Amino acid sequence: ITKEQQALMKIITDAYNRHQIPQDVAKKLLQDQYSAEENFLLLTEMATSQVQVLVEFTKNIPGFLSLDREDQIALLKGSAVEAMFLRSAQVFNRKTPSGHTEVLEERIRKSGISEEFITPMFNFYKSIGELHMVQEEQALLTTVTILTPDRPYVKDQQAVERLQETILDVLRKLCVLQHPQEPQYFARLLGRLTELRTLSHYHTEMLASWRMNDHKFTPLLCEIWDVQ
């Protein structure tokens, strides 16, 4: 890993760690009661703050703000669900001491999300947990997801591809250094991105079923996912 690649990795990892979900949202998970309605409201607050965190993090990706403005929006809209699942996978697998994860899992299971979506979601969290990613890998993998050139409506795909390749190069070298006993580790990481894409289809259905039951989303979530 070259000096500038180390600098790039540090910028991205620091930004990833700096933009965490506000403690008040995490704390609420433990306090409020357990009705399906309450749970939905908490998840709404959590998803909204995760999207805010995503936007702030993305602005710190070197080169992102030099992309065409409309392409920046297209990348954010195209990757929001995947980035959110990656981030929440890390929350789940950190096994926060205060038992947040059990409570969060409980609330998710009782918030009107259908079982057919719950199962793949928790399978994904398990498969991410088994990778034992270091925080640099988590930050870089999320960046690779955001910088996916073939999102809908991206005009200058080459510009996005160039940025993504830079990050992939650092991630590949980091995987070799962090997991020398597992030469195919980098390929396994990228395989998770494919799993993420199937999850985002389930996510669209989840939103639709909530809307059918007249649940309200926040303006930010409506904007990022073109609902309502």
Ligand SMILES: CC1(C)[C@H]2CC[C@]1(C)[C@H](OC(=O)c1ccc(O)cc1)C2
């Ligand atoms: C952990 C998760 C990634 C999983 C369950 C909660 C999440 C934050 C996310 O919730 C939403 O997308 C969502 C969208 C709209 C809404 O009003 C509430 C939640 C799906």
